Amino acid sequence: MTAADLIDSTGHWRDSLIKLFFPTMVACKILTIYIPQHGREDHMIWEFKRSGAYSVKLGYHLAVTVRRSQNPSSSSPSQGSTIPHSVWKRFDMQLVLGAPQVPCYFSFGDSIADNGNNNNLPTIAKANYPPYGIDFPDGSTGRYTNGRNIPDFIAQLLGFDNFIPPYATARGQDIIKGVNYGSGGAGIRDETSFQLGARISFNQQLQNHGRTISRISLLHGSPTSAKDYLSKCLYTVLIGSNDYLNNYFLPQFYLTSRTYTPDQYAEVLIRQFSQQLKTLYNYGARKIALFGLGALGCIPAVIDSSGGTTCVDSVNAAVQIFNDRLKPLVDDLNSQLVGAKFIYLNTSSIQSGDPTSLGIQFFTEPCCQVDSSTGLCILGSTPCSNRTQYAFYDAIHPTETVYQAYSIRAFDSVLPSDAYPMDIRHLAQL
Incomplete structure (x- = not known):
C-alpha cells in the first residue's frame, strides 16, 4: 500500500481506510495532514532524520x-x-519538526469548542453520552459531534501530542500546555441560554482562566515568567452563536429582539465582546484568533423551527451584521493594545466552495436521531453509518468531517478573504 492508495479520486483522505489500517491516534494524525487542492510545490526534507527535519x-x-x-x-x-x-x-x-508551534493553547467558546466542561452541570446542554463520540478515541467525552471538534484539530495542527484538556478536569502540570474552557450554551451575554440550565458564559470562562493563570504563575515561580510564557501561546475564541439562537431569536424567553434592531444588537454584542477580549489581553494573551459565526439560518434545527425547508434568511442576515463588525474590531484592538495580535477568521469565506468536494451529500438532515425539543442526539440511538457524507451530526452541530475541513482552512487559509490579517499558522509563528 502507498500513500496514494489512502487518497480518493477527489484528492481527500479515505477516512474509513485509514481508520481501518492505523491505530486511532496515528489515524487522527494522518487525517489532520492537509492535502493541497491547488498545486503547491513539494518541500525539501532531510532524509537523515526520521522526522524529516534538518538540524x-x-x-x-x-x-x-x-x-x-x-x-x-x-x-x-x-x-x-x-x-x-x-x-x-x-x-x-x-x-525539530513536530514540536508544538506554540508552548500552550487556550480555547474559549460554546458547544463548538466544549470537550467536557458541561458534563457534570445541571443542564440540557451536554453531550457526554452515545452516540456522541462514536468516532472519537475515548468515546463520549462531551464533544457535540461524532469525533473531534475544532480545538482538537487546531491542537493537532499546532503539533501537540495530546488534546487540550477541559477546565473541569485539568489538573497539575496539565494546564501548562493549555486549557479548553468551552461550554455548551455559552454566550457573550451572561443570560444567554438560561432556559437550557447551567452553562459557563464567556465572562465566567475568563474568570476560570484567571484562576488558571494564578496556578501557572505558581508553577513558573513568578508572574513575570508566566506572563512572558503566556504571551507566546495561542488563544482561540468561538462564541456568539447562542446569543442569537438562544437569546435574540427566542422572544418567548428574552426581550432582546423587542429591545434592539438586528443592527443595534450586533453593536451591543461587539461592545461587550471588545471588553471581554481586553480582559483576556490583560491576562497575558497576545496571539488571539476570533472565529466568525456560521450561517445559523441553515442549521437543521432552525430550518425545522421555521416550518420551511430552506435556510432562514432573516437569521443569516442578523448574524452577518455581527460578523461584519469583527474585522474592524480586530483593527481596533490591534491598534489600541500594545503587542496585541488579534486575527479574524471569516467563516463565510472558509465555508465557501462546493461541499460535495468533501464527500458530503446530506446538508440539512442530521446523522443521528434527534430530540425535537433540543436538537440533540437521542441517548443510545444509532447514528448513520456514512457519517463522512453528512454536514450535521445532530440538528445543530456539524460532523467531524466539516470540523476537519474548516479547521485546516482556518489554520492555513486558501483565499485572502479566509483570514485577516493572517491565518492561524502565521499567527502561531509570530
Missing part, C-alpha cells in the same frame, strides 16, 4: 561522517571544532 547538529555529524569516509586517517574532527552541547540543544529545540 545543524545532524548536518555537522553527516559532514564528519563523509569526511571520515573520504579520509579514514581522520578519526575525529580537528581540535577546537566541537560545539557545546547547550548550543546543539538550542538548535534541536528550534528546528
